Amino acid sequence: MSAAISTHHSTLFSAAWMGGTMLSFVTMAVAVRELSADLGTFQxxxxxxxIGLLCISAILSRMGWQQLSLRNIKLHLIRNLAHFCGQFGWFYAIAFIPLAAVFALEFTVPIWTAMFAAVLLAERITRVRGLAIVLGIAGVLVILQPGFEMMHPAALVMLGGAIAFGLxxxxxxxxxGSDSSLSILFYMMLIQLPLGLLPAVFDWVTPTAxxxxxxxxxxxxxxxxxxxxxxALSLADATLVIPMEFLRLPLIALVGYALYGEHIDGFLALGxxxxxxxxxxxxxxxxKKTRKRRLI
Known part of the structure; x- marks a missing residue:
């Protein structure tokens, strides 16, 4: 009984942390929308x-800088070039298309991740994964169909960003497998700072209060x-945690409607x-596969 109660509590705490994840992404989207009228995406x-580099540096000062290593620096560089492209697509699209459309296109990331994993990590694309890929691509085509108002260049930029996020x-x-989460976050901020700063210098706007x-x-x-x-992932299985993230889509749709009068039409909903x-x-x-492995 105690084990069952412990599992129940872990699930509840995991759901609470996922609520924090959703709130963070939604808040970030609103903040970017508010800033995009005056500041460029690169800035x-x-x-x-x-800001992130300052925060991570403060944490590492307390927990120890020894966890940083240069042995995978090339992989960090490639990873952050891809991640920066994904971030650029996300931030740029938020300024021009409905927030729900941005999040819908972002949810294609698992499709591209599966395809890159098959090529780079030799992971097998099963029939089920293949079906997920087909459904995902079909959803993209529905959202971006010719003649639909969402066929905005920013939507294509967001799609490119989702592919970059997949890589x-x-x-x-x-x-x-070899680097800590803090190490990955530190190099992410360190590498992406000059990637954004260099092009931003040519169109810099001094931020106001x-x-x-x-x-x-x-x-x-x-x-x-x-x-x-x-x-959240440390308290519950990914198969339980990740579906909670999908609640971001209806949540951001409500936020977009309440703050910016954005409406969801049939094509976006279907896609x-x-x-x-x-x-x-x-x-x-x-x-299902995880449960089978545990039974063996």
Whole structure:
């Protein structure tokens, strides 16, 4: 009985941490939307990385810098080039298209991750994963169909960003075998700071007092989203935790409607449903396989 109660409590705490993850991503999206009217995407990314680097450096000063290593620096560079492209697509798209559309396209990341993992990590694409990929691509085509108002260049940039996130996630999985989470986050901020700062210099706008609260939110929620996700995964299986993240889509749709008067039409709803269905099918199958392994 005590084991069952412990598991129940772990699940509840995991759900609470996932709530923090969702709140972090939604808050970051709103902050980016508010800033994008005055500041360029590269500048927002640069300041975000600077704030994140300060926070991670403060944590490492207390926990020890010895966990940093240069043995995988090339992999860190490639991973963060891909991640920066993904972040650019996400931040850029938020300024031009409905928030729900950005999040819907972001949920194609598992599709591209599976495809990159098959090529780079020799992971097998099963029939179920193949079905998830097909459903995900179909959902993208529904959202981006010619003649639909969502066929905005920013939507294509976001799709490219999702593909870049897929490569980044695959390389992150490779790095987690040898590098700590703090090490991965530190190099992420350190490498992405100049990537954003160099192009931002040519179009720099001095932030005002009104900008800084939003900039701080972007920097802090970027870290809190990752931290909450890690804590959630440490308390429950990924097959239980990750589906909770899908609640971000209806949540951001409500936020977009309440704050910016954004409406969800049938094409976006259908496309998002196809993408999410593919993800859920794949997660259910992975959960079933995990249970079988435990029984053996």
């Amino acid at each position: 927002i990314l640069a300041i975000r990385s600077f 980044s996630h695959t390389l992150t999985k490779k790095l987690t 009104a900008h800084w609260p939003w900039l701080l939110l972007v920097g802090l929620t970027g870290l809190s989203a990752h931290y909450c996700m890690v804590r 998002a449903a196809l993408i999410l269905t593919g993800n859920v099918i794949n997660l259910m199958w992975e959960r």
